[in-house]
Amino acid sequence: MPPAKKTAKKTTKKVIAKKKSLVKKSVAEKKGDTKKNKKIFEPIRGMKDIVPRDEKYWLAIWKSARELARAYSYNYIETPIIEPTQLFVRSIGKGTDVVDKEMYTFDDRDGNKVSMRPEFTAGIARSFISNGMMNMPQPVKLWTRGPLFRYDRPQAGRYRQFHQFGCEVIGGRDPVIDAELINIGYNFYRDLGINTEVYINSIGSLEDRQNYIIELVGYLRSKRSYLSDLSKKRLTKNPLRILDSKDEQDKEVLQDAPQIIEWLSQDSKDFFMKVLEYLDELHIPYVLQPTLVRGLDYYCDTVYEYYVEGGDHTSQGALGGGGRYDALIEQLGGRESTPASGFGLGLERCVLAMKAAQKEGKKVVTQEKPTIFFAQLGEMARRKALRIFEELRRDGVYVMSTLSKGSLRAQLELADSMKVTHTAILGQKEVQDKTIIIRDMATGMQEIIDQKTLAKHLQNILKK
Ligand code: HAM
Numbered sequence: 001m002p003p004a005k006k007t008a009k010k011t012t013k014k015v016i017a018k019k020k021s022l023v024k025k026s027v028a029e030k031k032g033d034t035k036k037n038k039k040i041f042e043p044i045r046g047m048k049d050i051v052p053r054d055e056k057y058w059l060a061i062w063k064s065a066r067e068l069a070r071a072y073s074y075n076y077i078e079t080p081i082i083e084p085t086q087l088f089v090r091s092i093g094k095g096t097d098v099v100d101k102e103m104y105t106f107d108d109r110d111g112n113k114v115s116m117r118p119e120f121t122a123g124i125a126r127s128f129i130s131n132g133m134m135n136m137p138q139p140v141k142l143w144t145r146g147p148l149f150r151y152d153r154p155q156a157g158r159y160r161q162f163h164q165f166g167c168e169v170i171g172g173r174d175p176v177i178d179a180e181l182i183n184i185g186y187n188f189y190r191d192l193g194i195n196t197e198v199y200i201n202s203i204g205s206l207e208d209r210q211n212y213i214i215e216l217v218g219y220l221r222s223k224r225s226y227l228s229d230l231s232k233k234r235l236t237k238n239p240l241r242i243l244d245s246k247d248e249q250d251k252e253v254l255q256d257a258p259q260i261i262e263w264l265s266q267d268s269k270d271f272f273m274k275v276l277e278y279l280d281e282l283h284i285p286y287v288l289q290p291t292l293v294r295g296l297d298y299y300c301d302t303v304y305e306y307y308v309e310g311g312d313h314t315s316q317g318a319l320g321g322g323g324r325y326d327a328l329i330e331q332l333g334g335r336e337s338t339p340a341s342g343f344g345l346g347l348e349r350c351v352l353a354m355k356a357a358q359k360e361g362k363k364v365v366t367q368e369k370p371t372i373f374f375a376q377l378g379e380m381a382r383r384k385a386l387r388i389f390e391e392l393r394r395d396g397v398y399v400m401s402t403l404s405k406g407s408l409r410a411q412l413e414l415a416d417s418m419k420v421t422h423t424a425i426l427g428q429k430e431v432q433d434k435t436i437i438i439r440d441m442a443t444g445m446q447e448i449i450d451q452k453t454l455a456k457h458l459q460n461i462l463k464k
């Protein structure tokens with residue numbers, strides 16, 4: 001071969017090799033695969049995945065919420081996750097921790113200030129007005145569930161994305177409404193196996209509260225030097241929140257502070273007494289808590305929080321809370337005198353309480369997956385299993401299976417790890433005989449049944 005041609009060929013080879021290496025490099029870079037670029041993403045601080053090992057708690061929670069809402073005739077509502085920032089500022093109030101420090105607020109691409117909902121009540125009140133719900137028979141009873149966002153300091157039971165089950169009754173001022181709501185929350189926990197007690201107080205009307213605040217501030221000013229720095233700041237911004245302080249020094253000062261209950265109007269006192277009478281009737285354990293004011297501005301009269309019965313109330317936050325908000329709808333531009341009441345129950349804290357109760361050996365209600373596994377062996381059985389599995393599902397019989405695993409041993413091992421009580425096994429012989437084997441996983445005993453009776457047979461096992 002002449003030397004010129006040889007050099008040309010070498011150069012072409014070099015160019016091709018270089019191109020190949022460039023292509024390889026750019027693919028690797030795109031995949032983030034170079035050592036420098038390899039980064040493992042974690043969820044944003046304070047936000048958590050709900051993972052399969054917790055599925056049984058969450059399914060039980062959603063089921064309990066839905067069933068209770070249906071039983072007490074609440075209708076489902078779902079509002080957007082993002083709303084105009086002003087909606088929350090006007091509802092929850094300036095000076096509250098939620099509005100001042102905890103909202104995820106940003107400008108959207110049109111320059112509108114929007115916020116991710118830190119709670120449901122403001123959005124539901126907005127929706128009540130936007131959808132003309134004042135023209136429906138009153139009161140309107142609504143329930144919802146979903147994620148909420150607060151830029152809180154993360155710790156156990158406090159997250160930046162969390163979930164609530166919420167109920168709101170809009171368009172009625174009757175103590176029985178408050179008692180029904182408190183009862184639903186109480187039943188929600190009880191149905192899941194958690195005993196709670198309700199801490200309750202009345203903060204009266206706006207006017208009662210204004211009179212009380214003057215008295216409270218007068219008292220706290222006289223003790224200012226003994227207050228914590230945070231409470232000193234709150235003295236001008238939001239004095240009622242001082243009552244909630246966890247600081248030991250503050251607590252001492254608060255022992256002799258005037259109590260809001262003494263400042264209630266007769267109407268508010270009577271209303272509160274009626275709520276308590278209904279709670280007595282329902283045998284709901286409650287504790288009168290004169291310092292309970294809650295952290296959102298829209299409340300009036302009844303306010304309450306749920307705590308695990310006999311639990312440590314100071315270090316762990318409330319499981320849930322709620323109260324009356326008679327002025328909010330009007331304040332947001334709705335019809336005059338549209339009183340309302342509701343609650344929000346924090347579901348991450350509910351899962352934590354369920355786990356803690358289990359640790360103490362208490363029985364909580366979780367929703368386990370079906371306890372039957374469907375195994376198949378061989379191509380013919382796999383095809384048949386596909387059909388049988390679909391037919392079972394249509395008959396409402398839910399079994400687990402994995403068609404991607406071929407060996408029976410691997411399938412039985414999986415069934416064992418899922419702690420199923422029974423496994424249905426379909427092999428080539430069973431396909432031909434139109435039978436199926438049912439294996440009791442605890443005893444290893446097997447019986448052969450007719451495929452026609454399979455659905456009934458499995459239903460009986462699932463019922464046990
Ligand atoms: P809230 O007291 O702000 O009330 O929240 C209710 C519950 O949500 C709390 O008791 C707690 O269990 C849970 N929660 C609050 N913040 C967090 C967080 N950062 N991480 C985990 N869980 C949290 C309200 O939201 C009112 N909208 C309730 C209401 C409805 N009032 C009248 N209607």
